[in-house]
Amino acid sequence: MTNVADAAPGQAGAPKRTSVRGLLAATEIDLRLFGMLVALGAILLTFNILSGGKFFQPTNMITLAVQASGIAIISTGMVLVIVSRNIDLSVGSLVGVIAMTYALVMTDWMPNVLGIAPDFPFRWVIALGFGVLLGAMIGALQGFIIAYVGVPSFIVTLGGLLSIRGVVWYQSNGAAVVGLDPNFQLIGGGAQGSLGGTITWLLALVGCVAIIWLIINGRRQRRRFDFPVRPMWAEVLIGGVGCLAVLGVAAFANAALWPEGLANRIAFEQGWGPTPEGGWNIPTGIPLPIVLLLGVTLVMTWMATRRRFGRYVFAYGGNPDAAELAGINTRWTILKTYVVMGILCALAAAIAAARLNGATLDIGVSYELYVIAAAVVGGTSFAGGIGSIPGAVLGAFVMQSLAYGLSFMGVNSPGQNVVAGIVLIVAVGFDTFNRRRGS
Amino acid sequence: MTVETGAPLVEMRNINVAFGGVHAVQDVTIDLRAGEIVGLVGGNGAGKSTLMRVLSGAHPADSGKTLIDGKAVNIANPRDAKHYNIETIYQTLALADNIDAPGNLFLGREKTTRLGSLDDSKMEAETRKVMGRLNPNFTNFKMPVKSLSGGQRQAVAIARAVHFNARIMIMDEPTAALGPAETAQVRNLVRQLKEEGIGIFLISHDIHDVFDLSDRISVMYHGKIVDTIEKASVTPDDVLGMIILGLKPDEVTETDKAAIELRG
């Protein structure tokens, strides 16, 4: 392995052996994230074997991903909350009240109060705006009480969990509200709520280019200050694997096809002509909820690692006193973490309401548990100061792969809950054990 | 040693701080000249750290005035203190364990790119320069400071205080965690800073350090200043007497001395 000449002696963790350890160290891959990817792969492989190869099909994996998307989106924000030594138990109720708000805005307020026609193409934008605003406001209120008044976050968000869920009842007198908006529905995924073949390939290409650019730029940044850079072979490997992965996911998503019945119906409505020999075979591509999740993950990771806001959240979590003494406005930082949560809940609520094309009393119930589990499985510690946003998203996928896999195999919910609980304990226990050993 | 005429660099007049039923700082007046080291000593709970926290912005005084270069200032928070070029090395170091050395050095004062994002590379480069002068063996710039030794952590805290053009420094037990070699290094650094005209408040339990470095010594006892004297005019025993008994040298009786020896 060649290293740039001025690699400082005793550089942490770089044993120059040709082993997996050495490989990982040279490529500087996060061991934990890598381990979680391996675990996810193992779970999917196991279910595939148990089901005789029926499990790991494009359509099924898309179902799994869409089911995980809402929890994953919220978990990106929960990482910041837990890192800064707080908690948010109100996310489930927040999702519920915002979902019901979406339903009421689209079925009642827009036609009756605002006078917006049902065929106005941007109804979904207005509804989404309402939801995000509501989420941000409730988040700001909770954040204010926690950061400026000083009431412990457990209490404030527990109160939020109870009172906000009560409000949902008053919104619709307990009834389900359905029939939202055909454009809004697309946010929930499904064949029509997906990017389609061409755009999926384009997105994959953009992703590949972005990965290569990031590698080149990172190398350039290091060179600028004469820092040690990764060996060239490692850069090529990462770039190559990254691109392959992105293109592979795109190919996999494009292997999922529209149900022929739907294709025929739309063909008839849109006048595409007769059904071709062998069927329409229209690729669905990546569903919109996953695109949303991708965007959220990128933005949140960027905020956490490359912006002062993220730095301050982690500093506060590591040593609140140090953050204060460094002159950081810690209260404003904490408040912002809750505003972010509110906005993320609004996005997750949009996915949930779109999937159901309506809202019920119980949307979002128990979300907080799954979100916290995802964050924790993904490496976020309740001691504060340590957390990973990509890890939380992976954690959400790991937990959902179990739930979906067990559902697929016909294991009922009590069984699913038993497994979920055990996995949570094992994952966190394994992580704690590793940390103890390492330090 | 440069003798400054005119207004002192820092003057704290009639400072009072009380919390939780404890009157931690009682009507304390203290000053510091440029290029001077004032040793601030006293027993546990004497009020030294609290007094310095007023100056560093960590804790507001209940009453009293702070003047810098003869002008009254209001130091309401750590940001204000840094604005007046007051840098502090806290006894606890006040480092965020989960963040690396550059991150800690620039905590709250991060360098940003044109877009407002963190410029980690630039901060790392500057940290390498600063740490290179202080501790040439330090190489761990990417790991969280939690994995550093006590001496290395101290070096980061010192580097942080030194890097930002301080005129006034507060050092609270700067050699507490250090071995002899590192302690000598810190002592050299302190002398060097003094040469540059920086005024330093030095809190230390180590009488030898205090006598070695200070120009004047202020002794606190139960929140009050016992006396502020020129180092040259007292002995370590005199100072010990002030610390333990709260009495000036000429007020100490033979019985008191005996009591100290028995306790010692």
Next chain:
Amino acid sequence: MSIKRLTAFTLSAVFVAAACSSGGSSSAPSAAASSASGADCTVGMSWNNFQQPRWAAHDKPNMQKTVEDAGGTFIDADANLSNEQQLTDVDTLISKGADVLILLAQDTQAILPAVQKAKDAGIPVVAYDRLIEDSSVLYVSFDNVAVGRAEAEAILAKVPTGNYVLIKGDPGDPNASTFLPKGWDDAGLAAKVASGDIVLLNGPDGTFTDAWATEKAQSNMEAIIDKAVADGTTIDAILAENDSTALGVVGALTAKSYGYPPLSGQDGDPANLTNVAQGKQYVDVWKNANELGKAAGAAALALCGGADMASLALPAGLIDAAVAPDVLTVTDFVTPGNNTMNSFILKPTPLTAENLQLAVDGNQISKEDLCKGVDPASAPAACQ
């Protein structure tokens, strides 16, 4: 004939007369008798949770009207899901002079001290909608086994053979695990599965849904659809135990663009009735709470006048014939706790696209809400 029986017989006759008359010209002695006995009667109602929309919209108005039309007084209290509060409420109702109590028990066991108090005060008790394990109490409710039977009868008639999916409610709720599935089997499900006419795609017990939650039902159903597609089997029919789970099933079918095999549900929730009108749900078994309120009101009035519980009878014509029990006198109901109770068990109304008008007539849903989004070309009768 004992005085008690004579009184009961007279009162029954009186009620029949009152019901049959078109609100005016009843013979003076009967009218006097009815208003006299009604006027003396204070009926006390203890709700467990008045928050649910159904009680305010259906049960209470009908109960109250039945009582007040006969000249009685109606008082009530809401326990807000709290057992302790309900005990207090019963005390309050008794002290306000209730002659008969109707109890919607928050918990079938926790309510017993209140029942004892009433017994001690000589006040007859009617158990409303929810069972109270006490043989001295009159049980007025719908039969959940019959609901299950109605669900399955409708679907089995539409899809006599094929692949079925069973979606059940919360595994801890006896309705979900025992009563409704028993009704399904009574309708012939078990026999058809045994003979191979029907294949269960998701296991002999089906899939339970924690807390009857719609979202969970949707996730579960999506996995079931994926499995069926992967296996190459078609889903021909879906038996869902209630409307909240059925709503989730429809969500899953829509998300997967699977189409809408015949689907069952119960409760007559407006959102589901709209789905029935649009062809996304096949049958919704509705328990006409209006009639239940009337029945309880009438029974309470009769008990008020000292009637013997064992010989009570519902006035003919008071309750819609389709909903009323086959016999208008009390029948025996054997509880899971092996108590034999006097009961009036009403019949559920299966709603399909053909008879949705009943729901509109019964104030369950407005025509406008029902027909929202219905394609005029394939609209059901109620929407034309």
